[in-house]
């Protein structure tokens with residue numbers, strides 16, 4: 359069982375986070391959830407989820423919520439081992455804070471910890487069009503070791519539903535984390 363931190367911020371695409379959490383828990387991994395105030399808002403607006411603890415639709419020991427404002431949480435310390443972190447979706451605001459090295463909430467602190475400890479940090483931005491400022495911030499984070507994985511699903515797998523598009527992106531996030539998964543939307547397979 360791996361311990362994966364899932365941070366949800368106030369960008370559109372909360373469905374990516376719910377599907378990702380479902381896949382992680384479905385594969386037997388523990389999801390450590392941190393949700394920003396605007397992330398909560400978009401979870402409600404886009405997915406009808408009032409409480410992040412209901413992200414999996416049922417109570418599960420594989421979903422643990424950590425308080426956004428609690429900078430004394432275990433996840434704030436580099437001495438506490440995790441197996442990676444995903445910010446999905448990642449707002450321009452949180453990306454800017456990360457690029458500046460800010461650590462004033464548990465999402466930014468935990469992401470900083472993942473960078474400084476050389477652990478996997480996957481950022482899933484969703485803003486279009488965007489600015490040179492945001493692109494420079496993303497480039498800065500990529501230079502510091504983050505994997506920038508824009509929320510831009512591919513179409514070569516011939517999606518027929520919105521869930522197909524969501525699954526495509528979730529599969530790429532799981533690949534980036536090095537987690538095996540049953541989502542088979544690949545271009546092909548080498549024999």
Ligand SMILES: Cc1cc2nc3c(=O)[nH]c(=O)nc-3n(C[C@H](O)[C@H](O)[C@H](O)COP(=O)(O)O)c2cc1C
Pocket residue numbers: 366367368369370371394395396397400448449450451452484485
């Ligand atoms: C309906 C709605 C949709 C939004 N979509 C995005 C988005 O796709 N990308 C983004 O960067 N910000 C988006 N925002 C703006 C962010 O929520 C806002 O910048 C906020 O400060 C982000 O805070 P956070 O980083 O603490 O979650 C959206 C806001 C609203 C109300």
